[in-house]
Amino acid sequence: MRRYGAGSVHPGGFYWQWYLIPALLLYSIFMAYPMIDSVRLSLFAGTTGTRAFVGFDNYSRLFTDPLISKRFLNAFGNTWVFFAFHMLLQNVLGMMFAVVLTNRTMRGRTIYQTIVFVPCTIAVLVTGYLFKLILNPVWTGRILRDAGLAFLAKPWLGMESSALNIVSLVSVWQWVGIPTMMFIAGLQGISDDLIEAATIDGADSWKTFWKIKLPLIMPVVGMIAIMTFVSNFNAFDIVYAMETPNGAPNYATDIIGTMFYRYGVAGEHPTGIPQPGVGAAISTVIFIMLLIGVIPTLSRTRRKED
Amino acid sequence: MAANEKRTKSMRIANMHIPSHGLMLFWSIIALFPFYMLIVNSFKSGLQIYANPFGLPTEWTLANYEYIIEASNFFMYFGNSFLVVSVSLFFILLLGSLAAYALAHWRSTVSTAIYFFFIIGMMLPIKIATIRLMEIIKSLGLMNTLWSLFPIYIAMGLPFAVFILTEFIRGLPIDLYEAAYIDGAKRSKIYYSIVLPLIKPALATVAIYNLVPIWNDLWFPLIFITADNQKTVLLAVTKLQGQYATDWPRVFALLTLSALPVITLYLLFSRNFVAGLTAGAIKG
Numbered sequence: 001m002r003r004y005g006a007g008s009v010h011p012g013g014f015y016w017q018w019y020l021i022p023a024l025l026l027y028s029i030f031m032a033y034p035m036i037d038s039v040r041l042s043l044f045a046g047t048t049g050t051r052a053f054v055g056f057d058n059y060s061r062l063f064t065d066p067l068i069s070k071r072f073l074n075a076f077g078n079t080w081v082f083f084a085f086h087m088l089l090q091n092v093l094g095m096m097f098a099v100v101l102t103n104r105t106m107r108g109r110t111i112y113q114t115i116v117f118v119p120c121t122i123a124v125l126v127t128g129y130l131f132k133l134i135l136n137p138v139w140t141g142r143i144l145r146d147a148g149l150a151f152l153a154k155p156w157l158g159m160e161s162s163a164l165n166i167v168s169l170v171s172v173w174q175w176v177g178i179p180t181m182m183f184i185a186g187l188q189g190i191s192d193d194l195i196e197a198a199t200i201d202g203a204d205s206w207k208t209f210w211k212i213k214l215p216l217i218m219p220v221v222g223m224i225a226i227m228t229f230v231s232n233f234n235a236f237d238i239v240y241a242m243e244t245p246n247g248a249p250n251y252a253t254d255i256i257g258t259m260f261y262r263y264g265v266a267g268e269h270p271t272g273i274p275q276p277g278v279g280a281a282i283s284t285v286i287f288i289m290l291l292i293g294v295i296p297t298l299s300r301t302r303r304k305e306d
Numbered sequence: 307m308a309a310n311e312k313r314t315k316s317m318r319i320a321n322m323h324i325p326s327h328g329l330m331l332f333w334s335i336i337a338l339f340p341f342y343m344l345i346v347n348s349f350k351s352g353l354q355i356y357a358n359p360f361g362l363p364t365e366w367t368l369a370n371y372e373y374i375i376e377a378s379n380f381f382m383y384f385g386n387s388f389l390v391v392s393v394s395l396f397f398i399l400l401l402g403s404l405a406a407y408a409l410a411h412w413r414s415t416v417s418t419a420i421y422f423f424f425i426i427g428m429m430l431p432i433k434i435a436t437i438r439l440m441e442i443i444k445s446l447g448l449m450n451t452l453w454s455l456f457p458i459y460i461a462m463g464l465p466f467a468v469f470i471l472t473e474f475i476r477g478l479p480i481d482l483y484e485a486a487y488i489d490g491a492k493r494s495k496i497y498y499s500i501v502l503p504l505i506k507p508a509l510a511t512v513a514i515y516n517l518v519p520i521w522n523d524l525w526f527p528l529i530f531i532t533a534d535n536q537k538t539v540l541l542a543v544t545k546l547q548g549q550y551a552t553d554w555p556r557v558f559a560l561l562t563l564s565a566l567p568v569i570t571l572y573l574l575f576s577r578n579f580v581a582g583l584t585a586g587a588i589k590g
Contacts, residue, residue: 114573117579125544237525264437265440
């Protein structure tokens with residue numbers, strides 16, 4: 001492939017600035033700068049006008065203040081539960097669906113794919129409200145009791161023991177289409193000859209999956225793991241819709257996203273006054289965790305590029 | 307001969323994929339059941355819905371839809387969302403393709419650094435910039451207006467646009483430009499008349515990838531907008547579902563209406579949707 005540069009069709013160098021500046025400016029001002037500057041703000045207390053430097057005070061409150069640290073550790077733990085559901089259930093289901101749906105001789109694959117992916121297109125908020133209604137024991141519960149399924153007619157979203165699991169399952173329901181489609185793309189990239197050769201050598205489909213398919217789509221698996229990781233710290237709408245931003249009942253569904261919203265934006269009980277410094281400290285912790293996950297992925301992409 | 311026949315028969319049975327269809331049918335029911343509940347119940351009356359949550363309506367009624375469209379400013383919210391999505395997409399595609407054109411052709415240390423500066427944004431959710439963004443939006447006087455959403459959605463969409471479009475332009479054969487260059491065409495002319503038409507499929511991918519999260523975004527409207535005439539559909543849904551909380555058929559009609567545009571688009575262009583949303587998708 002011919003390289004671009006000096007002497008090629010487009011001489012390299014300084015003229016390109018005008019093409020880059022608009023995008024660069026907008027991206028820097030409204031994404032890169034506020035992201036990095038939120039880190040600086042985590043060292044301050046108060047809002048514009050009353051802002052005062054407090055060093056690492058916000059962080060020490062996050063980890064030692066009796067109330068804030070209790071909420072933070074609770075939300076942090078809940079976020080990992082939420083993550084575990086997506087990693088172990090959503091991604092495993094996605095893999096199963098993808099293996100089934102890449103079977104050339106199977107009929108109706110396109111229809112199944114379309115169905116699996118439909119939930120990904122509706123708003124998380126709508127999903128949340130919808131399931132909240134469907135799971136309401138006052139409504140559907142009566143029918144379940146009449147059908148002799150009384151054990152199913154419980155206020156699942158109102159019980160501390162089940163609320164987070166149900167919210168996570170609803171989120172899995174919605175997003176399983178994404179790993180399914182990505183795994184399908186990965187599996188379709190495997191050459192038929194390879195599978196055929198293995199089949200002739202007597203490998204059954206179970207063996208072909210573990211010995212050939214899975215190792216070959218490992219990069220996709222890694223990418224999906226990172227995506228799952230990132231999106232968990234981004235989650236907010238599902239809890240907002242199903243359990244209010246307070247992570248009801250009794251903070252059982254409070255995750256990092258909702259806690260960040262309460263402390264940084266809306267104000268936490270009982271004062272109701274937002275504490276931007278604490279909010280910034282929470283977002284900085286997320287930022288650092290994501291960088292730990294993301295930078296290795298990026299450097300792999302970069303190696304591929306060279 | 308007999309053995310051969312037996313083998314083809316067992317292969318035929320294997321090719322029916324009974325367990326596979328079982329799995330997929332099972333999941334299809336799980337995936338579609340909530341949609342069934344959503345749509346069917348939006349056509350019931352208040353009394354019907356409590357007596358009969360799962361069945362088809364004994365009497366189909368449009369009253370719930372009529373009520374929402376008349377009693378709320380639903381078309382205004384729709385208009386707001388439509389404006390936000392179309393303006394943001396237009397600028398994401400324009401600024402993204404200009405930057406990608408430059409980054410694809412200008413190869414140097416600086417351009418590589420800029421490229422990675424952009425694509426690291428694909429991995430980081432803009433939500434973590436919220437605290438500072440609130441102050442920026444406030445100081446620009448954009449609080450409580452739709453205008454607060456445009457720059458944020460454009461900035462949020464650019465990393466993926468730059469990534470996909472740069473890769474795509476790099477993959478185009480150089481011969482396509484050579485003739486134009488020899489004719490003395492300017493870069494801007496080449497961008498407009500050669501590059502832009504060629505990258506249409508990639509532009510479609512970028513548009514779909516951004517369309518769904520922008521239409522479905524709750525976070526920024528929730529934080530920036532309280533004025534009713536500036537609300538997006540989704541923000542209005544949070545308000546209205548509280549208002550109608552005791553009138554479930556209306557809530558179902560409301561949710562159906564708000565989801566309708568994107569679902570319709572999906573069913574029409576499902577192939578492009580899947581390509582767009584899975585191309586390195588990070589869900590919101």
